[in-house]
Amino acid sequence: MRAPAFLRNSLLAMAVFGLVVAASRWASAAENTRPNVLLIIADDLRNEMGCYGSPVAQTPRLDEFAATAVRFDKAYCQFPLCNPSRSSVLTGLRPTTVGVLGNRTWFGATRPDAVSLVRHFKAHGYQTVRSGKIFHGGIDDSQAWSVGGRPRYFGQDASAKPPVHRERNADGRLLTKTERSDRWIVLPNEGRDHTDHKIADRAVEYLRSNPTEPFFLTAGFHKPHSPLAAPQRFFDQFDPAEIELSPDYAPRPTVPEGFPAGSIRPSNADLFVGRDSTPESARKMIHAYLAASAWMDWNAGRVLDELEAQGLADNTIVLFWGDHGYQLGEKGKWSKAGSLWEQGARTPLLIRDPRAAAAGAACPRVVEALDIYPTLCDLCGLPIPEQLEGVSLARFLEDPDAASDRPAYTIWSADGKTVSGVCVRTERWRYAEFYGRGPGRMLTDPVNDPHELTNLADRPEHAELVARLSRLAQEYVAGHAAE
Template identity: 65%
Template sequence: MRRLLLIAFVVGAPIAKAAERSGERMNVLFIIADDLRTELGCYGSEIAQTPCLDRFADRGVRFDRAYCQFPLCNPSRSSMLTGRRPTEVGVLGNRTWFGATCSDAVSLPKHFRHHGYRTLRSGKVFHGGIDDTAAWDEGGEERYFGEGATAQPPDESVRGPDGRLLGKDERSDRIVVLPGDGSQTREHRIADRAIAYLREASEHDADEPFLLMCGFNKPHSPLEAPQAYFDRFDLDSIPLPSDYEPRPTVPEGFPAGSIRRSNADLFIGRDSTPEAAREMIRAYLASSAWMDYNAGRVLDALEESGLAESTIVVFWGDHGYQLGEKGKWSKAGSLWEQGLRVPTILYDPRAAGNGRACPRVVQTLDFYATLCDLCELPTPDGVEGRSLAPFLDDPDTPSEEPAYSVWSEDGKHVTGVALRTEHWRYAEFFGRGAGKMLTDPVADPAETVNLANDPAHAELVARFSRMARDYATWWLPAEAAP
């Protein structure tokens, strides 16, 4: 019977030793959600309806302080899938293919394929129109962005119920009720395909291990779900954030660069109202619940396949999201806690830490090295990050390594750098809206007070500033040079 590894979080050395003792190679299954912040029941949300992932978190190790390297789909995924920081792989926007900017980088699926794994893809893994086609045995697509692209961009003409051609902003800034039970829609089909791969694996006894990556599109806008998922939430009971604003608003005492002037996903070019904000939050919750249901179908299929006891399962969200905090309704440009903190859960049946939460700061950048460690593969040159395996056996393993994240307004320069420790969040902005911010998310979870100019923290701010600038060396705007 094949071994299966389901990856959505992190793995490490103690687990790799167990695999070595068994003499069997592990398979990998990686489940990804798009635009999913830590708005899940297992992360303490009082309004989310995510029973499938909550049950999964009860079985595995939940990472409470996991952070992405860039609050945007393609740069975040490219960083994770190459094991390199965004500035190292050279991807700072949604239309850049990593192969054109960093030709020596070997993607995670391609690395596994080179080492005898059968690589399978269902749904969104890299980004729309961007794929590492040669990395997959099944499920790869021709890309239409980047050097050597052969496919053409899809027709983006979308019309509303009245037949009017919708602009790009109108297409994304929508709430959509899917017909019936949603079984004929894209999200359901992504799960169907992953389930078919699992069933095929259970029916064949083969020596060839596999890597299966399953990427769901929700809750990315447009916010979609069948009506039954909207009905789970009482609109009048949905609370607004304590720092809700009708439009993007820089909090007093913070640098202008900390909040972009306009939203990129929801309430584009228009103000929200408390009533409209609650409608949008309900739609986000419904869309998340719909994704949870389909992720649960894949997890149930794993149990039914007979592979569960020989499978490591990972669930990951590619970046965070703001739902009206400080008037922001998107992820783009958010170096705040909500924009960078990501849900990360990993289950390995052999791990001693299952059923517990890990309080240590970890990064998306760590996944590549972790999987190589777990599966006893060599780690390619240039891969950064560390193996997170020790946290699976002992989630309280001491660690003082911070997480770094960056943002770029022009796709060419780093205009913001953030670093997160277990106690502090620091961010520095360059170019327009330059300035520094230091918050204490422990004492001030809404991040409403900027401590960067407090003399009591001058030494800390100076140290963090050096760290931030060193991280983005050569990518800062000219005016940001010391």
């Protein structure tokens, strides 16, 4: 006996409804199985890590992590300064495109159409959690965060000054600018009262909260940014007398013979500001830098440990990055600002995807920090915004030796408005041009001259190479170079 029409329609409706509900549940389940993301950033950390071959660094926790990740041996920042570097990475745009060439420019004012990496993940169902320094200073994208965003932007008020991360002595007194640049700090109470310890605490607390939706968790540590600080036990890991200075160490910023004047700023910005170093004081300062780096490593390890303890590691992509390089006395320079040398432009970059085949491998290809945004989108199955200027590095997590001929570009601006220098890094060569003050060009051979002691730019045998790299450099900064 055939059922009445109204009953057949009801049964059909119920069946359709059931399929819709099931599809919704399947979609929800798929959404919840998306990989999480843990983004860890260190400030002013150059490739002075055990996993990068440093003979003196003590970074055991990140070295252990590197053994489970892909280590990028030729990763380069797009600008050797905090705000331009981070603004480029977090918007996926070159510094000249996003219009951020200094530490006091908010990307939201120069490119209000830019969608930050964090906001993009939030828009696609991720809970986004900020702990520590992700954007720079008082600059933020507060609407991008589910948890922890700042309520105000620096840059909306041109007269405002960004908040400064201030260090205190053991007695609680704020350090003066001179003290912050000329000394280091032994932190009392095992550093528990310091911002970096609390950054790790907040990240650990979130991981213990039993998150039920995909998360994008960040932990941005301030160290080893000056003033150099760590608990005593991290200083005790090193003997300053055993620290070797670079072959091109100098007591003050010194332009090497045969190089453009614009290749070295005449004064330091971070350490030994306004005064010369000596070999003895230089070793002690490097000692403090190594201690601060070791302490950052320990705090990063606390977060990685908790990820494992909560059973989240197998479904979490972890990316560790240093926002730019740093010079520790090479050519007399003690900072990152203005450095288009290898130590200033090169950064640590480690990526672990539990699904990837190349865990523990090293990738020799040249890559850019600009590639982080599309890489995380690719690995998490999110659409990659068309305006991004980097490329996904996901293929290198399966095959670290995959072919690539893309160079990396790093620029510098002396006035925060125009480009005063640009470096082109290929797998074989480093080439840079300088404009405005101290113009000129330099070509160095990283293989045979790792300390960049000889400028090859005017050698006749390299004329064709220099012409080709010069074209790339000028195309990259067209319309932005200083006169």
